[in-house]
Amino acid sequence: MFQIFKRRGLFLTNLNFNGVNVFHKLQTRLFTVLGLLIIAAALSINASAVTVDFTTDTIGAKPNGFQSSQSSLVSFSDSIGADLRVGNFFNQSIGNGLFVGSDDASELIMNFSVNVTSLSLVFGNDDPGFSAFGDRARLTLFLNGVQVGQVFVTLNRDDSANQTITSPTGLVFNSARFVFVNSVGTGTPINLTEIVDNINFALLPTAATVSVSGHVTSLLGRGITGVQLSLTDSEGNIRTATTTTFGYYQFTDVQVGETYILSAKGKHYTFSQPVQVLNINGETNEVNFTANSEKRLRDF
Ligand SMILES: [Ca+2]
Ligand SMILES: [Ca+2]
Ligand SMILES: [Ca+2]
Ligand SMILES: [Ca+2]
Numbered sequence: 001m002f003q004i005f006k007r008r009g010l011f012l013t014n015l016n017f018n019g020v021n022v023f024h025k026l027q028t029r030l031f032t033v034l035g036l037l038i039i040a041a042a043l044s045i046n047a048s049a050v051t052v053d054f055t056t057d058t059i060g061a062k063p064n065g066f067q068s069s070q071s072s073l074v075s076f077s078d079s080i081g082a083d084l085r086v087g088n089f090f091n092q093s094i095g096n097g098l099f100v101g102s103d104d105a106s107e108l109i110m111n112f113s114v115n116v117t118s119l120s121l122v123f124g125n126d127d128p129g130f131s132a133f134g135d136r137a138r139l140t141l142f143l144n145g146v147q148v149g150q151v152f153v154t155l156n157r158d159d160s161a162n163q164t165i166t167s168p169t170g171l172v173f174n175s176a177r178f179v180f181v182n183s184v185g186t187g188t189p190i191n192l193t194e195i196v197d198n199i200n201f202a203l204l205p206t207a208a209t210v211s212v213s214g215h216v217t218s219l220l221g222r223g224i225t226g227v228q229l230s231l232t233d234s235e236g237n238i239r240t241a242t243t244t245t246f247g248y249y250q251f252t253d254v255q256v257g258e259t260y261i262l263s264a265k266g267k268h269y270t271f272s273q274p275v276q277v278l279n280i281n282g283e284t285n286e287v288n289f290t291a292n293s294e295k296r297l298r299d300f
Contacts, residue, residue, distance in 0.1 A: 049200060049201070049203070050073060050201055050202075051199065053094065054070075054093075054197065055070070055095055056068075057070075057096060059086055059087050059088070061085050062076070062086055062098075064077035064082045064084070073112055074111065074112050075110075075113075076110055078101070078106050078109070079106050079177065080106040081104070083101030083102050084100060085099040085101060086098055087099060089195050091160045092124035092160065093161050093197045094122060094198060095197075097124065097161065099195050100178075100193060100194040100195070100196065101193050105179075107179035108177065110175065110178070111174070112174045112175065112176075112201065114203055114204065115172050115203075115204040116201045116202060116203055118201060118202045119141070119199070119201045120201075121165060121178065121196045121197065121198060121199045122161050122163065122197045122198040123137050123178070123195065125161075125192065126156065126157050126180070127159045127192065128157040130192045131190060132183075133183075134154060135154070135181065135190050136152040136153060136183060136187060137163070137165050137178065138152050138178070139166075139167060139176060140178075142175040143172055143175075143257075144174065148171050151165060151166070151167060152165075172204055172281050178196060180192045208256045208257075209254055209255055209256065210256055210280065211251060211253075211283060211284070212231065212278065212284045212287060213248065213284070213285050213286075214286055214288045215248055216247045217291065218294050219290065219292065219294045222294070223246040223247025224266060224291060226266070227242065227243040227247070227249070227264055227266040227269070228264070228266070229249050229263070230263050230265070231260050232262075233258055233259075233260055255280070256280050258280055259277065259278065260278045261275060261277055262275070262277075262278055263275045263276075264289040268296035269291040269292070271289045272291075273289065273290075276289075
């Protein structure tokens with residue numbers, strides 16, 4: 001390998017252009033880029049939490065899909081138009097922040113290239129002249145396009161970046177939207193530019209597996225043996241387990257961050273809730289099934 005490379009190197013060494021050794025320049029640049037990529041990869045693998053505070057980003061307008069130089073794991077877009085801007089907005093940001101213009105119903109879209117388990121951000125421009133009592137910041141979380149959570153923080157309306165909104169615990173998601181809304185219901189955008197900063201998120205460990213277990217009982221709580229449980233993942237792969245003498249079952253090595261359908265089927269019993277949908281974010285116990293009757297149904 002080394003020899004081939006060396007030979008190619010020797011061949012390319014002859015590529016001189018106006019007295020400048022082109023290969024040497026390319027080689028130097030290549031190794032610089034490779035080095036940076038290796039460092040970036042090592043950082044993103046080791047880091048379980050990432051903060052983007054825009055300190056190292058250039059000031060100015062940013063296209064939709066903008067990535068901070070601090071992390072390539074999240075990209076930012078404007079839901080209406082393309083009016084993102086990095087700047088120092090004084091008390092409305094903490095040093096550099098991200099401006100989500102214009103004064104319209106725009107939401108800030110944050111798309112993650114990995115699954116994450118938490119997200120928080122600081123927000124400013126909660127201007128008392130352009131908001132009303134009770135107006136709120138709203139953060140909505142999505143996993144593969146399906147909404148999995150939403151949280152609100154009432155604006156303190158002092159025009160300063162001094163409040164934080166944080167995703168609810170126990171969620172796994174890969175996209176989020178942030179916007180200023182009114183106090184009614186789930187909120188209508190108040191058409192005010194959001195300024196955000198200190199975007200912090202935690203990565204879901206990619207290879208994490210857990211177990212899913214529970215108890216299958218008769219109407220009065222007696223364990224039922226021989227009930228078959230089927231665990232189906234989003235791709236249609238099915239695993240089965242059978243309850244023990246006392247009615248317990250367990251699946252091990254279940255991938256977290258996925259949604260599963262768990263169903264119970266007994267020869268002699270029917271169940272009040274035979275199918276359960278599970279969003280697996282960690283060890284999952286007590287997924288129980290209760291039969292509709294105390295006694296076995298008659299054998300056919
Ligand atoms: Ca900042
Ligand atoms: Ca906009
Ligand atoms: Ca807005
Ligand atoms: Ca404030």
